Amino acid sequence: MKKKRAIVFSGGRLGEEDLQYIQPEDFIIGADKGALFLIEHGIIPHVSVGDFDSITLQQKEQVESASKRMIACDPVHKDLTDTELALEIAMDEQVDHVLMLGVTGTRLDHTLANIQILVRAMQHRMSCAIMDAHNYIELTGSTLEIKPMGYTYTSLLPMTAEVTGINLEGFMYPLHNATLKMGQSRAVSNKLTALKGTISIESGLLLVIQSKD
Structure with a gap:
């Protein structure tokens, strides 16, 4: 039976207001600094994923101990961004919909790459949306x-x-x-x-x- 929705918290711009979008049956994925954000606000990710190069070693250990599962990868020898790795996990979970938070911010290259990720979700017949304080983006x-x-x-x-x-x-x-x-x-x-x-x-x-x- 498919899970209803996955919600991804990535390492871009996040605020406490984003926590209101979590629903009880969501499959929660923390990508890099987004995983730390969740844990610092009392939310346990089902999976934390990324190279974790934007947090300290102590914070990484905190993420590892608090997450239900952690997937760490080398920051140099990887082909996917942390957000794309999170989307891959959502695909593996065969959810119907993915809501991505914290995937926009000051890095325009990351923002554009994350918008293009919507194409991959569509190719897998999975609806996906990006949300931030000012935008709701779909394909x-x-x-x-x-x-x-x-x-x-x-x-x-x-x-x-x-x-x-x-x-x-x-x-x-x-x-x-x-x-x-x-x-x-x-x-x-x-x-x-x-x-x-x-x-x-x-x-x-x-x-x-x-x-x-």
């Missing part, structure tokens, strides 16, 4: 339903050279059989006007970002 290759979550804007950005057959319902600026090409910004800063919105596409991969200032 779709077919249909996505948008509900009010306290965000002001909904923006669409192509993750492939072009996305075709885009239809929007329930938004201030509807689209009908539209095409977006990489580098175009015509679908930025739309607004939900109904109790729910629907985004559907025919081909390509579309990044959907709900955001607020």
